[in-house]
Amino acid sequence: MIKTAICDDEPYIRSYLASLIRSQDPGAAVTEYASAAAYLSDGAEYDLLFLDIELGAPAKDSAAGPDSPMAASPDRNSCENGMDLARRIRSMREGPQPLIIFVTGYESYVYDAFDVDAFQYLLKPIDEQRFAEVYRRAAQRIRAKTAQQGKKLVIRCAGTSRILAPDDVYYMESQGHKIVLHLKDTTLEYYARLADLEQELQGQFYRIHKGLLVNLAYVEEYGRTTVTLANGEYLNLSKYKYDGFVKAHLQFMRTSM
Numbered sequence: 683m684i685k686t687a688i689c690d691d692e693p694y695i696r697s698y699l700a701s702l703i704r705s706q707d708p709g710a711a712v713t714e715y716a717s718a719a720a721y722l723s724d725g726a727e728y729d730l731l732f733l734d735i736e737l738g739a740p741a742k743d744s745a746a747g748p749d750s751p752m753a754a755s756p757d758r759n760s761c762e763n764g765m766d767l768a769r770r771i772r773s774m775r776e777g778p779q780p781l782i783i784f785v786t787g788y789e790s791y792v793y794d795a796f797d798v799d800a801f802q803y804l805l806k807p808i809d810e811q812r813f814a815e816v817y818r819r820a821a822q823r824i825r826a827k828t829a830q831q832g833k834k835l836v837i838r839c840a841g842t843s844r845i846l847a848p849d850d851v852y853y854m855e856s857q858g859h860k861i862v863l864h865l866k867d868t869t870l871e872y873y874a875r876l877a878d879l880e881q882e883l884q885g886q887f888y889r890i891h892k893g894l895l896v897n898l899a900y901v902e903e904y905g906r907t908t909v910t911l912a913n914g915e916y917l918n919l920s921k922y923k924y925d926g927f928v929k930a931h932l933q934f935m936r937t938s939m
Contacts, residue, residue: 684824685727689715689767690734690785695806699732699785702810706817718761722770729824731771731780732804735791737764765791768798781820799936823936826885833883837863837872844870848886852900852911854879856893866913888930891920898934 684707688699696714703710713728715721718737761767768782784795784803792803801823802816835846846863855862856876863870880889887895890909900912906924909917919927 683709683711684729684821686710686712686730686732687715687721687726687728687780688712688732689718689721689737689764690732691716691737692734695734695785698808702808702813703817706814707821718764718767718770721767722761727778728780729778730820731782732785733764733768733782735764735784735786735794736788737761737767765794765798768800772798781824783816783820833886835879835883837870837874839870839872848883848897849899851897852913852915853897853917854887854895856895864915886934888923888927890923890927891918894918898931901931904928904931 686703688696688703690696690699693716696716700712700714703712713724713726715724761770764784768784771779771782781801782795782798784791784800785806785808786792786803787806789805795803801820804813804816833848835848835851837844837846846865850865852864852866854876855864857871859873860871861874861876861879863872876889876893876895880887880895883895886899887897889895894917896909896911896917902910902912904910904919904927906921907919909919909927911917
């Protein structure tokens with residue numbers, strides 16, 4: 683189930699978007715918010731957010747009581763518009779980040795969407811055919827990300843089996859017939875083939891050198907010959923792998939946002 687939020691101060695637009703979402707995905711969980719403050723105060727996590735760029739003061743909603751997520755209260759969480767809310771969301775370090783689709787009545791705002799890694803935008807009045815295509819691609823990316831996060835790595839080490847999440851591993855190094863897993867605070871060795879792991883973990887890991895498989899989630903920066911990880915380690919980047927690595931990293935960043 684894709685958890686979706688709609689944040690727009692026009693009740694009609696919220697209702698219309700919700701109906702379009704359910705026409706594409708009848709089982710979708712959809713929550714509506716009339717303001718940025720209401721969205722932030724609720725503190726819920728979403729896979730997908732339809733966000734009005736011109737979001738302003740919430741429209742009066744007779745159906746929204748004081749305890750409803752649609753009832754906004756002015757507080758320190760308030761943002762002046764939808765772009766402010768998007769920046770606030772992107773600045774949050776903890777918790778998953780939703781895919782953001784901007785909804786706007788002005789095409790001139792569209793270029794601002796790149797500043798907050800928005801997935802797409804929809805112009806008002808909303809074209810239903812374009813909505814269907816944008817939603818289909820968003821759902822495809824969300825499901826691919828969920829499938830990636832569900833992967834587990836089962837290793838046999840020192841006579842026992844251990845289950846690791848891919849996020850536990852910074853990078854993998856081939857040493858003869860063994861693989862050395864470089865974790866956050868230790869290393870583990872076990873018998874495996876790097877080629878098999880490369881195939882199993884494709885999408886989140888990329889082979890940057892003959893004997894190195896790096897977790898793209900921990901790439902801090904890179905140049906033509908080196909990759910710097912979040913833990914400060916420098917790894918050699920093969921010149922033959924550079925172009926493929928750049929494409930894989932960009933794709934991973936797009937998918938993981």
